[in-house]
Amino acid sequence: MMSINTYDVAIIGGGVVxxxxxxxxxxxxxxxxxxxxxxxxxxxxxxxxxxxxHTGFDAPLGSxxxxxxxxxQSQIFPILQNFRIPFEKCxxxxxxxxxxxxxxxxxxxxxxxxxxxxxxxxxxxxxxxKSERSLRRGALGAxxxxxxxxxxxxLLGVCFAHHAKQRRSxxxxxxxxxxxxxxxxxxxxxxxxxxxxxxCAGLHGDTVDALAGVQSFDIKPRKxxxxxxxxxxxxxxxxxxxxVPNERTKGTVLFRTVxxxxxxxxxxxxxxxxxxxxxxxxxxxxxxxxxxxxLPHIGHPIGSYVGVRPATQWKDYQIKTYPQIGWLTxxxxxxxxxSGSLGIAQYVSDSLKMDFDLEPSRGGIRRIQDVPWxxxxxxxxxxxxxxxxxxxxxxxxFGHQKEQSKL
Ligand SMILES: Cc1cc2nc3c(=O)[nH]c(=O)nc-3n(C[C@H](O)[C@H](O)[C@H](O)COP(=O)(O)OP(=O)(O)OC[C@H]3O[C@@H](n4cnc5c(N)ncnc54)[C@H](O)[C@@H]3O)c2cc1C
Numbered sequence: 001m002m003s004i005n006t007y008d009v010a011i012i013g014g015g016v017v018x019x020x021x022x023x024x025x026x027x028x029x030x031x032x033x034x035x036x037x038x039x040x041x042x043x044x045x046x047x048x049x050x051x052x053x054h055t056g057f058d059a060p061l062g063s064x065x066x067x068x069x070x071x072x073q074s075q076i077f078p079i080l081q082n083f084r085i086p087f088e089k090c091x092x093x094x095x096x097x098x099x100x101x102x103x104x105x106x107x108x109x110x111x112x113x114x115x116x117x118x119x120x121x122x123x124x125x126x127x128x129x130k131s132e133r134s135l136r137r138g139a140l141g142a143x144x145x146x147x148x149x150x151x152x153x154x155l156l157g158v159c160f161a162h163h164a165k166q167r168r169s170x171x172x173x174x175x176x177x178x179x180x181x182x183x184x185x186x187x188x189x190x191x192x193x194x195x196x197x198x199x200c201a202g203l204h205g206d207t208v209d210a211l212a213g214v215q216s217f218d219i220k221p222r223k224x225x226x227x228x229x230x231x232x233x234x235x236x237x238x239x240x241x242x243x244v245p246n247e248r249t250k251g252t253v254l255f256r257t258v259x260x261x262x263x264x265x266x267x268x269x270x271x272x273x274x275x276x277x278x279x280x281x282x283x284x285x286x287x288x289x290x291x292x293x294x295l296p297h298i299g300h301p302i303g304s305y306v307g308v309r310p311a312t313q314w315k316d317y318q319i320k321t322y323p324q325i326g327w328l329t330x331x332x333x334x335x336x337x338x339s340g341s342l343g344i345a346q347y348v349s350d351s352l353k354m355d356f357d358l359e360p361s362r363g364g365i366r367r368i369q370d371v372p373w374x375x376x377x378x379x380x381x382x383x384x385x386x387x388x389x390x391x392x393x394x395x396x397x398f399g400h401q402k403e404q405s406k407l
Pocket of ligand 1: 012013014015016017018035036037038041042043044045046047048049050051052053054175176177178200201202203204208223224225266306307308309310333334335336337338339340
């Protein structure tokens with residue numbers, strides 16, 4: 001079996017989390033390699049999300065998740081601008097439709113203020129309808145969170161990876177990690193030796209942890225289905241429309257992607273299937289009905305897609321360090337991996353220094369050039385610096401379809 005070089009850090013998994021970690025560590029001068037089992041990066045849980053950049057207004061107080069989201073919020077917008085990644089601070093309305101829900105808005109506002117998401121406010125129904133004229137009548141008011149944003153999360157991950165490569169990081173695709181012993185990964189492409197291996201394997205986080213003989217969580221996959229509408233009705237929605245949440249879920253959201261498709265979803269369904277299951281026709285119908293209830297002039301759906309969250313038995317992120325064996329686990333990044341990405345990467349880099357006593361071997365932060373990207377002819381890839389990257393996310397693919405057929 002071929003032997004591969006030695007690195008400061010080897011990252012397992014090229015989802016948004018692994019790519020963000022690679023980006024940050026290579027920026028700091030760590031020599032890094034990323035091993036991704038699939039033929040393309042960003043093709044696991046990261047290829048089936050809503051693409052929202054949350055502020056953390058409803059994240060659990062005191063959680064690592066909230067801390068990572070806030071850290072990411074403080075860093076990400078200049079990066080999105082420099083890399084020219086489509087994003088929009090469209091804001092979110094959590095809409096109350098019953099007196100009971102209206103009462104809950106005050107609690108949500110208090111939560112948001114305590115989480116230090118400062119400019120959320122409760123607005124009246126008439127103010128809501130001033131900005132969302134096409135929304136079904138009957139709302140009683142809303143919590144308005146102006147800084148909630150949407151982004152092309154697929155392109156974000158691809159740009160993280162591409163910029164890391166510019167800083168001499170290596171990325172191996174079709175490279176499954178199958179074993180770990182004595183700071184050496186066994187992969188389907190040979191051995192990789194690194195001072196620290198970082199497990200960012202998403203839906204396989206628990207089985208990859210088992211390779212290192214550690215276990216702190218079980219993956220409990222949670223499926224989310226979406227119903228997608230064409231761009232002809234994009235002008236009738238401007239913000240994200242959330243329901244008032246309950247204990248278990250934020251509920252399904254109506255939102256407009258950066259490519260102007262209106263989308264209803266995601267559902268939250270327990271499943272045993274860690275792959276990407278097919279959309280379910282009945283669920284699609286319910287989502288379509290819910291969307292046309294909220295926006296009576298929305299028109300017809302043009303498609304659907306499914307994502308699976310790497311949830312665990314715990315609510316919070318599961319980031320654990322094992323300095324004795326050179327292993328760091330970044331697991332259970334369930335439903336806010338895009339929003340927390342750069343905060344998670346920062347947390348990993350702090351842990352390398354504090355828990356593993358590992359400083360970058362290359363030193364110095366090389367400033368990188370902005371790299372323009374353009375969409376490939378088939379709408380399923382982007383070209384960056386002459387390299388073609390497959391874009392696995394349906395939001396990107398629907399957004400770049402030339403003709404949209406009605407279902
Ligand atoms: C329905 C849904 C809606 C969501 N909405 C949002 C949202 O709006 N905003 C937000 O911030 N977040 C959202 N999320 C959450 C976000 O998508 C996830 O938190 C994030 O994608 C997790 O990324 P990851 O890198 O941990 O996992 P993944 O994207 O699954 O990446 C892990 C990678 O590891 C690879 N891998 C696994 N095992 C091995 C191995 N042995 N060797 C090599 N590689 C391996 C896999 O192939 C995979 O590519 C949503 C998620 C879903 C499913």
